Amino acid sequence: MSMRTDVVVIGGGQSGLAAGYHLRRLGVDSVILDAQATPGGAWQHAWDSLRLFSPAAYSSLPGRLMPPQSGQTYPDAAHVVEYLADYEKRYELPVRRGVRVSAVHRDGAFLRVGTDCGDWRARAVISATGTWTRPFLPAVPGRREYTGRQLHTVEYESPAAFAGQRVIVVGGGNSGAQIAADLAGHADLTWVTRRPPRYLADDIDGRALFDAATARRRALDEGRADTGGVASLGDIVAVPPVRAARDAGLLHARPMFSRLTAAGAEWADGTRSVADAVIWCTGFRPALAHFAALRLRGARGRIATDGTRAVDEPRLHLIGYGDWTGPASATLIGVGRPARDAAREVAALLG
Known part of the structure; x- marks a missing residue:
């Protein structure tokens, strides 16, 4: 037909x-x-x-x-x-x-x-x-060896499924910050990011982000210098739940681990952490x-x-x-x- x-x-x-x-x-x-x-x-x-x-x-x-x-x-x-x-x-x-x-x-x-x-x-x-x-999962060493639960942003629903568990949240963008804030206080949380989290000013929301993206596109179209767009402002919009968790001292980001082990994660300095679940907020x-x-x-x-x-x-x-x-x-x-x-x-x- x-x-x-x-x-x-x-x-x-x-x-x-x-x-x-x-x-x-x-x-x-x-x-x-x-x-x-x-x-x-x-x-x-x-x-x-x-x-x-x-x-x-x-x-x-x-x-x-x-x-x-x-x-x-x-x-x-x-x-x-x-x-x-x-x-x-x-x-x-x-x-x-x-x-x-x-x-x-x-x-x-x-x-x-x-x-x-x-x-x-x-x-x-x-x-x-x-x-x-099309969720993206990075090719981190040991990802197939890890025996705990692995899921992407698209599979996360609520902190209830992780109550009392040791959870690693990977990702320094908005999804990573929001899910880390959601889990804080419910799970034993480890939040890892490739670089220190960059919060936008608390008074900046999607309106300013749209203006920044538009200004960048206009500059590029006119052959002017790249303004950096949204990335120049930061990576994380401090929506109320994220702001509350951050201000309560519940959001502490660690550097990205170097590999996963059967039981959890290992950092470049040899430090290890056991984890029941890894949530990939990796875009x-x-x-x-x-x-x-x-x-x-x-x-x-x-x-x-x-x-x-x-x-x-x-x-x-x-x-x-x-x-x-x-x-x-x-x-x-x-x-x-x-x-x-x-x-x-x-x-x-x-x-």
């Missing part, structure tokens, strides 16, 4: 919905294919205590402000899921759920999108699959395996882009993967502009 449309959007999370919103405004026929059974994208799989970095009004998709969450300055993941479900329904976005895309092929004037529910032929494709389905890679047949991926597994458009395949746009597809494009507030730009370019291509 083969179906036709002008544009296939792959992924129905925040980025796919933002693209669908702008395509609808431009009158472009499209379909949004999403592997998830229910709305909410990756947010529906987040750990229980996860909080946004910004107040609700500054964490919104185009056209619809996120309503505040009662009693919370920084909304939790469940609130985001409710917002995305409402957004999809409000704008009657053409999402088809439970559809898993396997491959995209060139097919003459079309791109053929293969799925487990049949093929789609489209004149353009917007990919918005994000990174959540993600873009989920782009469905483009293997197009042979577009280059250095670091990325597809070369001009804005959101793939340099070697102008019918393909990518949004929501990080700064390389738009400033802060992996955030709720940041994806609106790249989604708008991609939709406009696609509409122009379709003529």
Whole structure:
């Protein structure tokens, strides 16, 4: 079975919905294919205590402000899921759920999108699959020898499963800090980072991060010196739970260990620590395996882009993967502009 449309959007999370919103405004026929059974994208799989970095009004998709969450300055993941479900329904976005895309092929004037529910032929494709389905685990010596429990950020839910246990949390970014803060006081915590934690000033949240990312992209586009963007400000946003744990003296980072042993971890100086579990908060890679047949991926597994458009395949746009597809494009507030730009370019291509 083969179906036709002008544009296939792959992924129905925040980025796919933002693209669908702008395509609808431009009158472009499209379909949004999403592997998830229910709305909410990756947010529906987040750990229980996860909080946004910004107040609700500054964490919104185009056209619809996120309503505040009662009693919370920084909304939790469940609130985001409710917002995305409402957004999809409000704008009657053409999402088809439970559809898993396997491959995209060139097919003459079309791109053929293969799925487990049949093929789609489209004149353009917007990919918005994000990174959540591709957790990254570093090649640390001894990782396969360790006999305790190992899990990635995507598998962590709450501290209840680790009460009284000896837990090592690896990672000096926001996920590492938030999960370490979540476990502090519940588990015997060891937090390890490759460099000393760099907290952003307590009054900085996602609004400032978006501005910094945008300023960096503008400087690079204009041939000016790299401002450093978000990285110049720090690595960790001090959301209230992190700030509370830090100020209570519960967050002390140790340097990264040199290897894992059967029972725990060992540092370069020979110090050892026994651990019941290791939680890897070590980031993600873009989920782009469905483009293997197009042979577009280059250095670091990325597809070369001009804005959101793939340099070697102008019918393909990518949004929501990080700064390389738009400033802060992996955030709720940041994806609106790249989604708008991609939709406009696609509409122009379709003529």
